[in-house]
Amino acid sequence: MDQITFAAKGISVTLDLAVGHIAELRIEAGGRTLKPLHRAPWLGEPADRLPPNLPDGVVRLSGDFLCAPFSRSDVEEAPLHGWPANSGWDVMDSTATADGWRARFRLRRTVMGAVVEKTLTLRDHHPFLYQEHAFFGGAGAISVAHHAMTVMREGGRLAFSPKRLAATPADPLEPDPARGRYLLAYPGRSADLSRFPIAEGGTTDLRDYRAEQHREDFVTLVEADHGGPGWTAVARKAEADLVLVLKNPAELPVTMLWISNGGRDYAPWSGRHLGVLGIEDGRTAIGHAASIGDNWLKKEGVATAFDLGGHVAFRQVIGACPLAGGEPPEDVASESGRLRLALPDGSEHAIPFDSDFLRTD
Template identity: 55%
Template sequence: MTIHSFDSDPVSLSIDASVGHIAGLTIRDGARILTPLHRAPWVDDPAVTFPVGTAPNVQRLSGDFFCAPFGRNDIEDAPSHGWPANSEWDYMETNAHDDRTTIVFQLQRTVMGAKVEKIITLIAGHPFIYQEHRFTGGEGAVSAAHHVMVHMQDGGDLAFSPKTRALTPADPLEPDPSRGRSLLAYPAQTTDLTAFPLAGGGVADLTHYPPGDSHEDFVTLVEAPEQSLGWSVVSRKAEQDRIIVLKCPENLPVTMMWMSNGGRNYAPWSGLHTGVLGIEDARASPLGHSNSCKENEFTRAGAPTAFELGGGRSIVVRQVIGACAAIQGESKLTSVSPDKDSLILGFECGGIRALNYAPEFLQRRSGCASG
């Protein structure tokens, strides 16, 4: 394990280069130090043993990691979520200029023959990390996703940019009751995020987490067309903060939610992995690499699920993660919008809050989309 640490007030960041995961992230908001991302309890336990075949991305499960492909790897020989989430990255350089610090890593392996770089920018005074992953060369098609993970001690509220629908795949994550349990209906879908069908009847409100006890679930949200900014905000109840995840919808047209709340009985999960929500912004089908590279229910609805490599071009995927403290008197969050040099949070009560932000990072002309 090799950890690289970086600081640019208000952000402190560490990268586990053995798998490319964000090992730690703290963000200062006034007198408070926020810890927005999750780290699995077994990662720092030297006594833990893993079942044979446990992928490195599970063994080192932390913060956020980049998947290429997303999920099942059934084209190239690699673990689930691909080599970017499971193998070593080389630290290349750090460049500091004015108020910006840019950190570059390169994956030791290739993905479908493509070189993969991880470029992280920190901007002084900004409560965000600006992430870019770049594919150069290669051949064929590959799906991709970020895998942000948030832990909630006592649940919280979820808010999203407009979505056309939410849907589950044909099979639950844990179909065998001896190994685990899922709550949502599979397959099922709805256009109302507050009323997703449950397996046992009734509905779950996907704008609140968790929807129940002891469950492992997965649902995909499809971005509404013509959105210039895709966003997800987790307002944590006990922690009294807000975790903000931003994307370019044209680049990453779906957001997959992984609900891991004590629903797996087997090691290393052992019913202890609770209160975790994965926010997985993606250009992918949840059914794996092969399914992502052909026509599927998402592509038929106008949501591409893979990037085409090669052709003398680079493929760029960008995403932003940040956080701020919740302020007394703020009501339910209802909107997120970029301004000239800030991100504006809007609340049900009519109030707003501005955070230092660089909106050009997720604009098409800055390389948010492929090309």
């Protein structure tokens, strides 16, 4: 069995057990079926059409998955983003609850000696997937990140919980113009998301995802102190919906944006990986060794790894709702079983939400 699908009223999720990726999330809302997550265009193609030695996590790239570590596995040998994103998971439990469904999975491999479990929860009439990952035992420290991906046919607009700063690494993802292209300055930094430096001079608005800008970029957003959940909202233009990703900033203090819009010309990307936005909430720098050693985020007072040895857990939420007008909310707040969206026109929209799940208090 490569996949398992389960559902609650108005929502269903499919997990690819071969790599732990969410293969599909479907939400019934407003008489429509919303599909907020991305699937790579090469999924299902014959293996001989793909380059040899691709990590399984790239071969089966979809939806969202756990990275442990994030990026390079240069402490304990493993593929890019670690074994949780590249190897098999077993179903430990999958049962109906009083108000939905809950399923628990265990990674077949260990990470730094730790047993890793994934718990996915659906609630009736909630347009959200509630996720928890937990590490039991092990030794040393591990960096982690979710790797949620949405996709936009015609671009969209982004909004975020308050961020202290945005920064790019020293080098772009695709420095060779024969292989790809990028827009942002590397390294670059700004406290104003609407004015981030670009490579050719001037600035760009990180909140604007423009379909015509073919590029491959990566930027890290550091959460500000604001007392609420961390959130990213993506108003997808052509899809006429709003994708929401939420976290507890105390657990996952950074949100990394991977802008992958036809910016890679080599296989399997081949200029066809279009309109993709990775919303990668994490506790990490780039690479395992960097995360547990000295790095620029630690100098900013930001944690970049969890210490193993006991029980370590963190949570994240992904969902979507219909949206008219193409502009994301100005604010998102969790209160009394609802997620309240403050829209730019002054109106408010409330969505059923487990307000205790992220435990931000």
